[in-house]
Amino acid sequence: MATITLKLNNKSHIIDADPKMPLLWAIRDLVGLTGTKYGCGIAQCGACTVHLEGKPVRSCSIPVSVAANKNVTTIEGLSSDNSDVVQRAWILEQVPQCGYCQSGQIMAASALLKSKPNPSDKDIDMAMQGHICRCGTYPRIRKAIKKAAQLMAQK
Amino acid sequence: METTDRNLSRRNFIKISGLTGTALTLGIGFSASGKDMAIVRASSAETTSIEVNAWISIDTQGKVTIINHRSEMGQGSFQSVPQMIAEELEVSLDQVNIVFAPGNGRRYGSQVTGGSSTIRGSYQKLLRLGASARHMLIETAAKRWGVAAGDCYAENGEVIHKALGKKLNYGDLVTEAAKLEPPKEVKLKNPKDYKIIRKPLPRQDTPTKVNGKAIFGLDFKLPGMLYAVVERSPRFQGKVVKFDDSETRKVPGVKFVLKVNRDEFDNMREGVAVVATNTWAAIQGRKVLKVEWDDSAFPHHNSEELYAKMRELVKGDPISFRTMGNTAKTFAKAEKKVEATYETPYESHSCMEPLNCVANVTDDKCEIWGPIQGPDWIQQNICGHLKLPPEKVIVNMTFLGGGFGRKAFTDYPYEAVMISKEIKAPVQVVWTREDDMTIGPFRPGMVYQCKGVVTEGGRIGSFETKISGQNMDLQNPGADKSAYNSSDTEGFLEGYFNSIPHYSFGDSPLDSPIPVMWWRSVYASTNAFAFESFLDELAVKAEKDPLDFRRQHLSERYQLLIDKLEAVSNWKARKKNEGLPAEASAKVGYGVAITECFSSIVGEVVKVSRDTLGKVKIDKVWAVMDCGWYVNPDIIKAQIEGSIIMALGASTKHETTFKDGKAVERNFDSYKMPRIQDTPEIEIYVMDNEEKAGGVGEPALPPFTPALTNAIFDLTGKRIRKLPFSLDSIA
Numbered sequence: 001m002a003t004i005t006l007k008l009n010n011k012s013h014i015i016d017a018d019p020k021m022p023l024l025w026a027i028r029d030l031v032g033l034t035g036t037k038y039g040c041g042i043a044q045c046g047a048c049t050v051h052l053e054g055k056p057v058r059s060c061s062i063p064v065s066v067a068a069n070k071n072v073t074t075i076e077g078l079s080s081d082n083s084d085v086v087q088r089a090w091i092l093e094q095v096p097q098c099g100y101c102q103s104g105q106i107m108a109a110s111a112l113l114k115s116k117p118n119p120s121d122k123d124i125d126m127a128m129q130g131h132i133c134r135c136g137t138y139p140r141i142r143k144a145i146k147k148a149a150q151l152m153a154q155k
Numbered sequence: 156m157e158t159t160d161r162n163l164s165r166r167n168f169i170k171i172s173g174l175t176g177t178a179l180t181l182g183i184g185f186s187a188s189g190k191d192m193a194i195v196r197a198s199s200a201e202t203t204s205i206e207v208n209a210w211i212s213i214d215t216q217g218k219v220t221i222i223n224h225r226s227e228m229g230q231g232s233f234q235s236v237p238q239m240i241a242e243e244l245e246v247s248l249d250q251v252n253i254v255f256a257p258g259n260g261r262r263y264g265s266q267v268t269g270g271s272s273t274i275r276g277s278y279q280k281l282l283r284l285g286a287s288a289r290h291m292l293i294e295t296a297a298k299r300w301g302v303a304a305g306d307c308y309a310e311n312g313e314v315i316h317k318a319l320g321k322k323l324n325y326g327d328l329v330t331e332a333a334k335l336e337p338p339k340e341v342k343l344k345n346p347k348d349y350k351i352i353r354k355p356l357p358r359q360d361t362p363t364k365v366n367g368k369a370i371f372g373l374d375f376k377l378p379g380m381l382y383a384v385v386e387r388s389p390r391f392q393g394k395v396v397k398f399d400d401s402e403t404r405k406v407p408g409v410k411f412v413l414k415v416n417r418d419e420f421d422n423m424r425e426g427v428a429v430v431a432t433n434t435w436a437a438i439q440g441r442k443v444l445k446v447e448w449d450d451s452a453f454p455h456h457n458s459e460e461l462y463a464k465m466r467e468l469v470k471g472d473p474i475s476f477r478t479m480g481n482t483a484k485t486f487a488k489a490e491k492k493v494e495a496t497y498e499t500p501y502e503s504h505s506c507m508e509p510l511n512c513v514a515n516v517t518d519d520k521c522e523i524w525g526p527i528q529g530p531d532w533i534q535q536n537i538c539g540h541l542k543l544p545p546e547k548v549i550v551n552m553t554f555l556g557g558g559f560g561r562k563a564f565t566d567y568p569y570e571a572v573m574i575s576k577e578i579k580a581p582v583q584v585v586w587t588r589e590d591d592m593t594i595g596p597f598r599p600g601m602v603y604q605c606k607g608v609v610t611e612g613g614r615i616g617s618f619e620t621k622i623s624g625q626n627m628d629l630q631n632p633g634a635d636k637s638a639y640n641s642s643d644t645e646g647f648l649e650g651y652f653n654s655i656p657h658y659s660f661g662d663s664p665l666d667s668p669i670p671v672m673w674w675r676s677v678y679a680s681t682n683a684f685a686f687e688s689f690l691d692e693l694a695v696k697a698e699k700d701p702l703d704f705r706r707q708h709l710s711e712r713y714q715l716l717i718d719k720l721e722a723v724s725n726w727k728a729r730k731k732n733e734g735l736p737a738e739a740s741a742k743v744g745y746g747v748a749i750t751e752c753f754s755s756i757v758g759e760v761v762k763v764s765r766d767t768l769g770k771v772k773i774d775k776v777w778a779v780m781d782c783g784w785y786v787n788p789d790i791i792k793a794q795i796e797g798s799i800i801m802a803l804g805a806s807t808k809h810e811t812t813f814k815d816g817k818a819v820e821r822n823f824d825s826y827k828m829p830r831i832q833d834t835p836e837i838e839i840y841v842m843d844n845e846e847k848a849g850g851v852g853e854p855a856l857p858p859f860t861p862a863l864t865n866a867i868f869d870l871t872g873k874r875i876r877k878l879p880f881s882l883d884s885i886a
């Protein structure tokens with residue numbers, strides 16, 4: 001066990017954890033933020049995606065010690081009032097069905113749009129192919145990413 | 156919006172909904188026999204034998220609270236139920252607060268979300284409920300103004316008398332209205348006056364699903380709650396001989412290791428639970444747990460053996476379900492006939508949210524929270540096992556991260572309850588993805604043998620299907636194995652039974668220890684592949700256009716759908732690639748399939764082509780759904796998109812296979828899911844009519860696969876009769 005400082009959404013949390021514990025479980029069970037989801041545990045589904053220093057990563061496959069003292073952003077940190085442009089686009093296009101995969105999808109889309117404010121279909125395929133949606137919301141995810149790009153351009 | 160965590164007596168309902176007592180609360184009451192249904196006031200229900208299910212309540216502020224009796228697993232009942240009530244009540248949706256109903260069979264009628272029945276089963280009752288409240292409010296206002304009720308109308312939460320220029324808010328009327336008897340008969344609105352129903356209104360749960368606030372089962376936490384993972388018999392029916400937990404107990408955070416049972420179709424299945432202070436510690440503890448299983452009492456099947464057995468079984472005499480005429484004789488003497496065998500795989504539900512459940516059992520009470528499709532079944536099951544009365548067993552539904560049939564089942568809550576009872580603490584049982592994918596129950600694998608005859612005139616002369624696969628109803632101890640399977644025809648258009656002179660449907664069930672269960676659209680999900688592929692083969696034999704071939708057997712409702720499908724997919728011009736050289740036409744293929752289940756009819760056309768490398772790709776899918784009376788077209792569209800993509804996965808990406816009695820595919824690295832880049836363009840239409848409401852969550856799944864394989868036949872001349880297949884493998 002080790003004492004680790006986690007910087008989640010600009011807030012520091014001091015936790016006592018096995019340094020090998022995946023960041024995912026530290027966020028969910030030790031800090032208690034449950035927006036980040038468990039889907040596979042082996043970096044196959046993307047449900048657990050968070051930003052580590054601004055880059056999308058699979059929190060199920062990163063030991064919590066690696067994230068210590070670094071800036072981690074979860075879905076809760078994007079905005080809690082849905083003012084973020086990706087969240088707005090997701091609502092406008094009515095993307096979620098069950099909603100379980102959507103935190104991860106949104107975190108991936110948000111990272112994509114930061115590096116490519118006007119992504120092509122190919123770019124979207126590349127950025128989102130690691131994310132499973134069992135409900136099959138893919139057509140709407142694509143639309144929503146394009147919508148978010150539009151909203152960003154209008155600003 | 157909140158998830159209730161209390162039992163729903165009337166008083167509690169009032170507390171939950173934040174009402175202070177003076178309110179108009181109407182419910183659907185059931186008599187003790189459960190047969191008669193009436194709309195009643197909460198107050199009068201307390202003094203009669205009628206048990207109220209408090210559905211709606213309007214407080215003195217005019218705020219409306221609706222109890223949603225169905226679980227929300229993605230199919231949008233969160234939206235559809237209030238949309239119906241708000242329409243008849245004449246309020247806007249933002250005046251409405253929605254609360255999930257805890258499990259209580261007597262209070263709500265069946266709550267199991269399955270068979271696409273949320274709207275199908277309850278829409279007339281829900282409409283009547285809203286209309287009754289509106290009627291009572293209008294009555295009250297009219298009395299106060301001294302005018303005829305017929306001269307008043309309701310709109311946007313107010314009763315209005317136009318000529319007098321008077322208006323009263325519902326909140327000002329509820330106290331008096333609550334004293335009136337609910338009307339015996341109410342007039343429902345004409346669909347053409349709908350303002351909320353039939354509109355693609357945004358779902359109210361969406362905002363909480365884009366910021367991490369929606370609480371799914373796995374997100375639910377109680378103070379002092381522990382986390383458990385369970386090592387279950389990988390061969391399903393194994394018994395624990397002994398286990399060695401010496402290493403497990405050394406893992407920091409591990410608190411308990413104990414044997415636990417789970418109730419699977421009334422059979423006790425065994426496991427060993429590792430309980431810890433966090434999920435990961437429990438997973439780590441289980442990794443070093445050594446369990447010795449006795450699995451000598453049952454066969455350890457391989458997939459090859461299972462299918463060889465089924466191929467044998469379809470040759471024998473089936474247990475007949477539905478027949479007409481004499482298919483055997485007709486087939487024997489026919490000139491134009493076709494015979495084919497189709498095979499479909501076992502599948503895992505693989506909901507995005509793996510199974511999980513929180514239970515807290517105290518001395519005299521048991522409370523459960525989880526992603527649950529069938530709260531009243533679970534309540535009943537737990538009451539029986541713990542010998543507790545229903546009011547002591549409270550089942551709370553969270554959001555479900557997918558259900559698809561799996562979460563209607565009582566085994567995983569049962570297991571959580573038993574662990575909590577034993578350790579005397581609240582516990583969350585977490586199924587890892589590997590547990591979720593390998594323990595089942597699964598969609599059963601199937602083999603279909605079809606024999607058909609085409610008449611001189613190019614019609615179907617005879618249609619026979621023999622099915623083999625595990626029957627989902629035969630898993631309880633003492634099940635009657637000679638019983639026919641009434642789902643043998645699921646997916647087949649009802650209309651064909653009136654026009655095919657000889658038909659026969661029957662099954663020869665396969666026996667196996669593998670547990671099986673409903674999977675989105677149940678038997679139709681596999682039946683339809685056989686039926687609709689075979690119809691296509693018959694159409695080829697008859698040398699008829701596949702749409703015309705079907706159309707000649709069907710009545711008007713089906714024909715309207717076929718006309719629509721033909722028009723939107725530009726079916727008639729499908730082979731004319733205008734302006735392109737003749738070879739271009741040879742490079743596209745079109746296939747159609749039309750199926751019926753849960754009282755809805757869906758037709759789909761798939762267009763395929765070859766890409767520059769010669770590989771087959773899906774260019775487009777057109778879907779037309781006739782689900783009769785419906786509520787929200789956008790939710791229907793979402794369900795159709797999802798159904799098509801789920802079918803795409805089951806036909807071209809994944810299957811569960813078995814080796815030495817164990818499921819082989821353990822996670823998404825081997826059980827491959829369709830991804831965003833695999834998703835074709837999908838164009839959707841919903842038929843407008845006033846037929847009875849049918850299901851929308853499942854019926855669009857069955858036609859996709861046969862429409863796809865029929866299109867591939869059209870393109871390549873190659874018939875695909877075994878699923879899954881890889882699009883890349885088509886030469």
Ligand code: FES
Nearest residue numbers: 039040041046060
């Ligand atoms: S849970 Fe991390 S990728 Fe699936």
Ligand code: FES
Nearest residue numbers: 098099133134135
């Ligand atoms: S919305 Fe259900 S898994 Fe994506």
